[in-house]
Amino acid sequence: MLNKTFSLAMVATVASVAFAGQALARDQIRIVGSSTVFPFSTAVAEAFGSSGKFKTPVVESTGSGGGLKLFCAGADLNTPDMTNASRRIKKSEVENCAKNGVADITEVKIGFDGIVLANSKTAAPLNLTKKQIFMALAKQVPVNGKLVDNPYKTWKDVDPSLPDIRIEVLGPPPTSGTRDAFVELAMEGGAKEFEMLAELKKADKKAFKAVAHTVREDGAYIEAGENDNLIVQKLESNADAVGIFGFSFLDQNADKLQGAIVGGVEPTFENIADGKYGISRSLFFYVKDSHVGQVPGIKEFIAEFTSEKAFGEYGYLTEKGLIPLTEAEREKVRADAMALVPLKLM
Amino acid sequence: MTDTQNDVEATGWRSDKFIAGLAKRKRSERRFRLTGLLAILTALTLLGILLFSIFSTGYTAFIQTYITLDVTFSESVIDKNGARDPAELRAANYNRLVQDALRKKFPEVTSRGDLRTLFSLVSNDASQTLREMVEKDPGLIGKTVPVRLLAGDDVDMVRKGYIDRESAEEDRRVKNEELVWLDALLKEGAVSTHFNSGFFTNGDSREPEKAGIAGAMVGSFYTLIITMIIAFPIGVMTAIYLEEFAPKNKLNDLIEVNINNLAAVPSIVFGLLGLAIFLNVAHLPRSAPLVGGLTLALMTLPTIIIAARAAIRAVPDSIRQAALGLGASSQQAAFHHILPLSMPGILTGTIIGLSQALGETAPLLMIGMVAFIADVPSTISDPATVMPVQIYLWADSSERAFVEKTSGAIMVLLGFLILMNAFAIVLRKKFERRW
Numbered sequence: 184m185l186n187k188t189f190s191l192a193m194v195a196t197v198a199s200v201a202f203a204g205q206a207l208a209r210d211q212i213r214i215v216g217s218s219t220v221f222p223f224s225t226a227v228a229e230a231f232g233s234s235g236k237f238k239t240p241v242v243e244s245t246g247s248g249g250g251l252k253l254f255c256a257g258a259d260l261n262t263p264d265m266t267n268a269s270r271r272i273k274k275s276e277v278e279n280c281a282k283n284g285v286a287d288i289t290e291v292k293i294g295f296d297g298i299v300l301a302n303s304k305t306a307a308p309l310n311l312t313k314k315q316i317f318m319a320l321a322k323q324v325p326v327n328g329k330l331v332d333n334p335y336k337t338w339k340d341v342d343p344s345l346p347d348i349r350i351e352v353l354g355p356p357p358t359s360g361t362r363d364a365f366v367e368l369a370m371e372g373g374a375k376e377f378e379m380l381a382e383l384k385k386a387d388k389k390a391f392k393a394v395a396h397t398v399r400e401d402g403a404y405i406e407a408g409e410n411d412n413l414i415v416q417k418l419e420s421n422a423d424a425v426g427i428f429g430f431s432f433l434d435q436n437a438d439k440l441q442g443a444i445v446g447g448v449e450p451t452f453e454n455i456a457d458g459k460y461g462i463s464r465s466l467f468f469y470v471k472d473s474h475v476g477q478v479p480g481i482k483e484f485i486a487e488f489t490s491e492k493a494f495g496e497y498g499y500l501t502e503k504g505l506i507p508l509t510e511a512e513r514e515k516v517r518a519d520a521m522a523l524v525p526l527k528l529m
Numbered sequence: 530m531t532d533t534q535n536d537v538e539a540t541g542w543r544s545d546k547f548i549a550g551l552a553k554r555k556r557s558e559r560r561f562r563l564t565g566l567l568a569i570l571t572a573l574t575l576l577g578i579l580l581f582s583i584f585s586t587g588y589t590a591f592i593q594t595y596i597t598l599d600v601t602f603s604e605s606v607i608d609k610n611g612a613r614d615p616a617e618l619r620a621a622n623y624n625r626l627v628q629d630a631l632r633k634k635f636p637e638v639t640s641r642g643d644l645r646t647l648f649s650l651v652s653n654d655a656s657q658t659l660r661e662m663v664e665k666d667p668g669l670i671g672k673t674v675p676v677r678l679l680a681g682d683d684v685d686m687v688r689k690g691y692i693d694r695e696s697a698e699e700d701r702r703v704k705n706e707e708l709v710w711l712d713a714l715l716k717e718g719a720v721s722t723h724f725n726s727g728f729f730t731n732g733d734s735r736e737p738e739k740a741g742i743a744g745a746m747v748g749s750f751y752t753l754i755i756t757m758i759i760a761f762p763i764g765v766m767t768a769i770y771l772e773e774f775a776p777k778n779k780l781n782d783l784i785e786v787n788i789n790n791l792a793a794v795p796s797i798v799f800g801l802l803g804l805a806i807f808l809n810v811a812h813l814p815r816s817a818p819l820v821g822g823l824t825l826a827l828m829t830l831p832t833i834i835i836a837a838r839a840a841i842r843a844v845p846d847s848i849r850q851a852a853l854g855l856g857a858s859s860q861q862a863a864f865h866h867i868l869p870l871s872m873p874g875i876l877t878g879t880i881i882g883l884s885q886a887l888g889e890t891a892p893l894l895m896i897g898m899v900a901f902i903a904d905v906p907s908t909i910s911d912p913a914t915v916m917p918v919q920i921y922l923w924a925d926s927s928e929r930a931f932v933e934k935t936s937g938a939i940m941v942l943l944g945f946l947i948l949m950n951a952f953a954i955v956l957r958k959k960f961e962r963r964w
Contacts, residue, residue, distance in 0.1 A: 211912070213815070215897075222926065225901040226735040232903055233657065235619060239903040241816055241912045244922070261812060304700070410925055412932070431927040438693060438700040497645065503735070504927060
């Protein structure tokens, strides 16, 4: 009897594998990419699916780099149709795409994301400059014309105007797109304000980047994982700590946390939208043009994403924390996206 | 004098040295017992804290706030030409009905911004509720009926006390005017809380009040079924062969060492293997429970083989010898006697292996099951996600209301794990035999 059960199970398995192998033609859009764009992409996917004409697209959260790798793996229907990115596609990635037969890509810019430094409401608000951020977080800083290992232990050491508490910053790990953007916008911006490093940048770009992009590893900067909710919880329980995360988490937790003023500008929705706040980046998604027409609904999905009710000033994506483009820019993005204008880098 | 006498007499177990040593040994034993007790207490306290933190934030996920509104199903909005054409009824703007109902309730609200806030009191799921009602009963058109609609997540958070009404207005997601409206509705008795059945019947959603774990539960179920169909027979066959038939030689020793090693390989490695074999070579669909199940089967196989071998080895040799002595072939001895006797142990091992697979996310990342999938899968090749992945995705969402959903989903997952393990224990107790 057992023999029979086993052989039955085997037959069932083989049959199911054979049956599933044929399911190649797709009627469902597949999207991969950045975890920062994930909440927006999924919100659009849900709205798109609930209209009832097409299946709800499947959105995977793989990170910007991982998404582009999958996206560029080939042009057949086993590869994703779109990828989200919290940074622009790199030249090397476009080349990799072309090598694998993905020639035409359409870039759609969807809006901005602000990166904030925040601490608990029970503590005094911070007022920082990019230079101070660099001094507090870089592994090596210039002191008296020489690069030395970061000697600053408290915020007061960095600048007398800052409170006398230990530097304790919770932030994303190097694998995160938020971290990339943070070091590029905040730390590099701060590093340039040192004359010595500005000169280094002119002389040796690589050496400058190594200094500007390296975060200290002596315990003052704590890598808190990719989960921003975790950072929020830790800030609540530790009033001395400062966290680095996306604006939407500050927006949702405004009763517990306050954003640090950076360069004299508060991290508010309006300030990020009109570009006054210094640490914000653009968000994108990329479309594989050859799949349009092969997988139903791609054009309609782009139309939904770039509609005013989604990425407009009062659209549902702003509710989720997306900071919209200006009206003129939105018009242009919409027109280009609908015409599937292929991407040209520089 | 007496002293010297004592010194002479007290030898053996009565000697001072021995008595002192005895006290020392007893002390040592007490210390050891105390340490053991402390270890257990620490473990229990930690477990208690974990469970308490999950349950205290999670139980509210099973209750949801609803707002009852008098909705007028105006023909002019949903069926302009009065044809009752199903396609038209499907595409109609039901949101407008909800908005009209809210406007009628609060006629003093007129500015655009305020209206937007007012409309956010009710979840955008409401339009779907109304559409389903009309599709079921087109006779509703033209009538005004009270309808219970899902409240927005912010309202829900206020009702459950997660948003502090006393804090300064600019710090709150729910503004004063919203609280005024909410209080007006509360006074009328229009706000009610009910068991959140949607949590168990809906797929994933970006709106916390709509999000449910049905998709993930079905995904987990399909995945585990595939894992069991593949891993159980192969694992048991391997174990029987290795224990009963395989000759003792270098090759089989090598296989044995490798199986033991495989059981300790980090699960992400199996994900990479699954990606390489099932997706890149076999071209099976991405994100499907089929591929997830196959990958997890690879991961569970060593556990099952090891457990099954141990169970087979525990069957006394006398049974084997008796069967062979009565003329049974080796195969008959294995399948008629050894296997039935070792089955409880094998099943226990299998279930423990499967509950391990139920909690796994890392290998699924590589094969695309860490994804937002709104539809509940209906076959094993539909895109799906599993429960631990759903927990991970919710824990990563910025909306405050997802915090309780995350804990709620953890409670459901823990429930399933306890059920499976309890089943394993019952099986063992029921069929176990001692020799």
